[in-house]
Amino acid sequence: xxxxxxxxxxxxxxxxxxxxxxxxxxxxxxxxxxxxxxxxxxxxxxxxxxxxxxxxxxxxxxxxxxxxxxxxxxxxxxxxxxxxxxxxxxxxxxxxxxxxxxxxxxxxxxxxxxxxxxxxxxxxxxxxxxxxxxxxxxxxxxxxxxxxxxxxxxxxxxxxxxxxxxxxxxxxxxxxxxxxxxxxxxxxxxxxxxxxxxxxxxxxxxxxxxxxxxxxxxxxxxxxxxxxxxxxxxxxxxxxxxxxxxxxxxxxxxxxxxxxxxxxxxxxxxxxxxxxxxxxxxxxxxxxxxxxxxxxxxxxxxxxxxxxxxxxxxxxxxxxxxxxxxxxxxxxxxxxxxxxxxxxxxxxxxxxxxxxxxxxxxxxxxxxxxxxxxxxxxxxxxxxxx
Amino acid sequence: xxxxxxxxxxxxxxxxxxxxxxxxxxxxxxxxxxxxxxxxxxxxxxxxxxxxxxxxxxxxxxxxxxxxxxxxxxxxxxxxxxxxxxxxxxxxxxxxxxxxxxxxxxxxxxxxxxxxxxxxxxxxxxxxxxxxx
Numbered sequence: 001x002x003x004x005x006x007x008x009x010x011x012x013x014x015x016x017x018x019x020x021x022x023x024x025x026x027x028x029x030x031x032x033x034x035x036x037x038x039x040x041x042x043x044x045x046x047x048x049x050x051x052x053x054x055x056x057x058x059x060x061x062x063x064x065x066x067x068x069x070x071x072x073x074x075x076x077x078x079x080x081x082x083x084x085x086x087x088x089x090x091x092x093x094x095x096x097x098x099x100x101x102x103x104x105x106x107x108x109x110x111x112x113x114x115x116x117x118x119x120x121x122x123x124x125x126x127x128x129x130x131x132x133x134x135x136x137x138x139x140x141x142x143x144x145x146x147x148x149x150x151x152x153x154x155x156x157x158x159x160x161x162x163x164x165x166x167x168x169x170x171x172x173x174x175x176x177x178x179x180x181x182x183x184x185x186x187x188x189x190x191x192x193x194x195x196x197x198x199x200x201x202x203x204x205x206x207x208x209x210x211x212x213x214x215x216x217x218x219x220x221x222x223x224x225x226x227x228x229x230x231x232x233x234x235x236x237x238x239x240x241x242x243x244x245x246x247x248x249x250x251x252x253x254x255x256x257x258x259x260x261x262x263x264x265x266x267x268x269x270x271x272x273x274x275x276x277x278x279x280x281x282x283x284x285x286x287x288x289x290x291x292x293x294x295x296x297x298x299x300x301x302x303x304x305x306x307x308x309x310x311x312x313x314x315x316x317x318x319x320x321x322x323x324x325x326x327x328x329x330x331x332x333x334x335x336x337x338x339x340x341x342x343x344x345x346x347x348x349x350x351x352x353x354x355x356x357x358x359x360x361x362x363x364x365x366x367x368x369x370x371x372x373x374x375x376x377x378x379x380x381x382x383x384x385x386x
Numbered sequence: 387x388x389x390x391x392x393x394x395x396x397x398x399x400x401x402x403x404x405x406x407x408x409x410x411x412x413x414x415x416x417x418x419x420x421x422x423x424x425x426x427x428x429x430x431x432x433x434x435x436x437x438x439x440x441x442x443x444x445x446x447x448x449x450x451x452x453x454x455x456x457x458x459x460x461x462x463x464x465x466x467x468x469x470x471x472x473x474x475x476x477x478x479x480x481x482x483x484x485x486x487x488x489x490x491x492x493x494x495x496x497x498x499x500x501x502x503x504x505x506x507x508x509x510x511x512x513x514x515x516x517x518x519x
Contacts, residue, residue: 128392129393131398136392137390138389138478139389139463248475249469250474252475254475
């Protein structure tokens with residue numbers, strides 16, 4: 001078996017946000033075409049395809065025929081919720097490394113927003129039977145409620161406050177003002193965060209991610225081939241997953257620890273790096289609290305001190321921690337794990353424009369699925385050996 | 387908020403038979419005696435699959451909560467995770483709760499409510515609170 005290192009060579013981002021009239025599969029096809037163009041390749045160069053649907057489904061193996069891709073050596077529909085994007089890059093890197101495929105397109109697309117409906121309706125579930133129906137009938141419906149329960153637990157244990165979470169929302173919006181692709185580009189203040197309506201106390205509206213229609217595709221190939229292509233190569237240096245399988249009974253650390261605590265060190269070890277070596281940090285941020293908990297678990301600060309840490313002035317364009325520099329899911333666009341991944345690629349390439357981090361050799365990218373159930377970490381770099 | 391309608395399916399049918407009797411059924415591993423929440427089919431402690439249904443005592447303690455204000459409703463709804471005395475966690479609303487009066491570990495007990503002729507749904511009430519809506 002070969003063991004070639006892999007690199008990201010193409011990135012395609014479709015129109016994003018309240019874009020109507022396109023099905024998820026159409027966004028996916030558009031994203032792959034854009035990624036191939038970005039890399040300076042053609043569709044006939046693609047010999048591997050990994051596809052992933054969001055909440056609205058519809059991105060399937062049939063994308064091969066939509067794009068007229070012949071004789072693929074790798075084709076899988078993948079689903080690990082918010083950790084899928086990371087898992088796709090890992091699978092692509094291993095396939096390239098083993099010589100199974102040469103050029104793999106990884107794509108996610110979703111179109112949950114409808115013209116006449118609020119964003120809040122897109123992600124609420126109400127299956128009125130069995131175990132899920134039972135919890136829903138009692139009033140607990142969807143991610144907003146579960147993450148509110150997780151957030152409160154951290155607050156009760158460690159004294160974390162809503163204002164501290166607000167620092168994350170404000171800082172990411174500052175970054176978003178410099179991202180032409182961001183859906184939300186008007187600055188906000190801590191007071192705006194505190195005044196925004198409750199979604200589920202302790203989570204305000206401005207603690208919650210956007211909902212977006214769109215698609216993102218990433219092309220993975222060998223580092224050797226990437227070096228000869230148009231874009232600066234973004235090397236895939238390390239990766240890991242963690243799926244904790246929490247027991248949901250006495251002594252469960254729900255809301256206190258995320259699986260980043262395992263996937264972070266494992267991915268850094270593979271890359272031969274430490275958390276101090278990371279220049280840009282792109283964290284899955286379905287909620288502000290997800291960012292805070294991930295920072296603790298990756299070791300950017302001590303367990304329980306995330307609140308003080310994010311309020312200490314480290315965040316935002318002026319701060320030392322270059323975190324979610326495109327605005328993240330809170331302020332740019334919600335493409336599940338493709339949101340942090342796409343911004344990491346832009347930063348490592350040095351294509352961030354006015355928001356570009358001056359140091360961008362090593363990026364850490366997280367993916368978080370379920371309610372801190374499923375996790376992926378990627379370590380990306382501008383050089384093949386960090 | 388009142389509880390919503392819910393139907394049974396095959397895996398949940400024994401649980402809803404229990405809730406109809408006013409019992410919150412948990413699973414008790416017949417191999418290692420560990421208690422699990424009702425939807426579990428493999429023991430988290432020993433991986434055993436011989437799990438019996440057993441009524442919980444109904445006493446629980448508050449682990450975490452969230453407060454929602456539904457449009458058109460006068461009072462907010464308190465959603466909670468509680469730890470049953472036997473160990474498993476459960477998720478439901480706390481009936482008639484004042485959000486300001488909550489604290490971690492306060493004592494709750496389980497009771498049941500239903501929407502029309504739907505299945506009975508377990509809810510929490512703060513222990514010692516005998517008010518009824």
